[in-house]
Amino acid sequence: MSTFPDPSLDPIRRPSLDWVFKKPWRLLAFGFGTGVLRPGPGTWGTVLAWVLWVLGLQLLSDVQMAVFLPLAFLIGCWACHRTGYDLGISDHGGMNWDEMVAFWLVLWLIPQTWLAQGIAFALFRFFDILKPPPVRYFDQRLHNGFGVMWDDILAAAYTLLVMAILVRFGVLA
Known part of the structure; x- marks a missing residue:
């Protein structure tokens, strides 16, 4: 693959759902299609991550999750790179697999209550949007x-730090 993005390509600013579904890496990078939803495609991807967690990912053992998350990260690096190349934009806002993987990391490491998950959701979206140093x-x-994947892992780290403080001071159990 050549350097990125290819200057001979016209960037695709608003990809369609049909465009996303044409290639498996696009489908993954766009969070199974949630990346085309407006407003806030990153928020929609995080919502889907939470739903998938509740529907079954939470049942994975710690060992399984410790294998799944790095694999999801590596696959996401590949899928987001390929999709960015196809788009002509290296970090398109519709690519939200990065939010999904990072939020699964958060969900894995916090108390398994609706309150903790709701707070973690709000914190993660806050840090992902604000991008405090060194995220930005x-x-x-x-x-x-x-690059697409890494900044969301850092936003997850901020979220986990605040969640740990809340647990330590008894706000969350």
């Missing part, structure tokens, strides 16, 4: 699939 630094400097 990496978001601006890292490109391709790894």
Whole structure:
């Protein structure tokens, strides 16, 4: 694959659901289609991640989750890179597999209550949108699939730090 994005391509600003479903890496990068939803495609991807967690991912053992998350991250690097190349935009806002993987990491490591999950959802979206340092630094400097995925892992780290403080001080059990 050549350098990114290909200057000979006209960037696709608003991909259609049909475009997303034509290639498996696009489908994955766009969170099974949630990335075309407006407003807030990242929020829709995070909602889908939460739904998938409730529907079954939470049943994975710690060992299974410790294998699943790095694999989902690596596959996401590949899928987001390929999709960004197809779009001509390295970090398109509709690519939300990064939110999904990062939020699964958060959900795995927090108390399994609706209250904790709701707070974690709000915190994760806050940090993902605000991009406090060093999240913004990496978001601006890292490109391709790894860059797309990495800044959301950092937003998850901020979320986990705040959640740990809330648990430590007895706000959450």
